[in-house]
Amino acid sequence: xxxxxxxxxxxxxxxxxxxxxxxxYGMRSILVLYMINELTFxxxxxxxxxxxxxxxxxxIPVVGGLIGDLLLSTKLTAIIGGFIQAIGFxxxxxxxxxxxxxxxxxIALGTGFYSPNILSTISTLYKNRVERLDAxxxxxxxxxxxxxxxxxxxxxxxxxxxGYKMGFVVCGIIMFGSQLTLLLSSSLLxxxxxxxxxxxxxxxxxxxxxxxxxxxxxxxxxxxIFWTIYE
Numbered sequence: 001x002x003x004x005x006x007x008x009x010x011x012x013x014x015x016x017x018x019x020x021x022x023x024x025y026g027m028r029s030i031l032v033l034y035m036i037n038e039l040t041f042x043x044x045x046x047x048x049x050x051x052x053x054x055x056x057x058x059x060i061p062v063v064g065g066l067i068g069d070l071l072l073s074t075k076l077t078a079i080i081g082g083f084i085q086a087i088g089f090x091x092x093x094x095x096x097x098x099x100x101x102x103x104x105x106x107i108a109l110g111t112g113f114y115s116p117n118i119l120s121t122i123s124t125l126y127k128n129r130v131e132r133l134d135a136x137x138x139x140x141x142x143x144x145x146x147x148x149x150x151x152x153x154x155x156x157x158x159x160x161x162x163g164y165k166m167g168f169v170v171c172g173i174i175m176f177g178s179q180l181t182l183l184l185s186s187s188l189l190x191x192x193x194x195x196x197x198x199x200x201x202x203x204x205x206x207x208x209x210x211x212x213x214x215x216x217x218x219x220x221x222x223x224x225i226f227w228t229i230y231e
Contacts, residue, residue: 008188010139012184013122018178019177019178021147023086025148027168037164038164062112074117074121075189078118079183081110081112081113082113084109086175086176089169118140
């Protein structure tokens with residue numbers, strides 16, 4: 001019988017990413033209003049904090065991707081990052097500037113560990129069925145876009161009824177659900193690499209492709225700049 005775990009593995013990954021984007025963009029939709037209305041920050045200070053957070057969330061994935069590829073497995077790094085992110089949402093519910101800064105640090109760190117390694121996990125799942133990789137990525141990005149859209153709307157509406165602090169708690173609960181989806185779907189993700197990608201194929205360590213290295217380095221340097229301008 002043909003093994004279908006490669007194709008079914010996209011389901012928990014997409015659900016997890018959908019919930020993560022739902023929580024992340026939901027938090028972002030109320031963050032500045034929370035700083036101004038609850039913490040009485042000035043407009044320029046709240047904008048500065050928000051911009052610094054977005055910059056950190058754009059840069060840390062470079063480090064998180066390297067950790068997943070070189071030190072831990074991509075699946076394990078994504079799960080660790082997701083739980084760090086969830087803790088950050090709960091810390092944001094502490095109504096103080098210290099809680100704000102620590103919470104945002106945890107969220108940026110967790111996002112940097114989670115997001116790039118979810119994509120890498122998909123690549124390891126489909127390494128033997130490359131012809132289905134495009135369809136898998138299409139499903140994933142559909143989940144991402146829907147989650148981002150609904151998060152910005154639903155959390156804004158929710159906050160109007162339960163307040164900012166409970167809004168952040170809701171984000172934390174959603175994020176925990178995202179990671180439980182991965183943990184409870186281990187049978188569908190059993191083909192994901194359990195070791196750092198650096199050691200998957202020994203022969204890759206013995207060769208060096210200079211043009212490819214330059215492309216990777218250029219991409220690493222360009223991505224934070226792109227996302228900072230985009231945001």
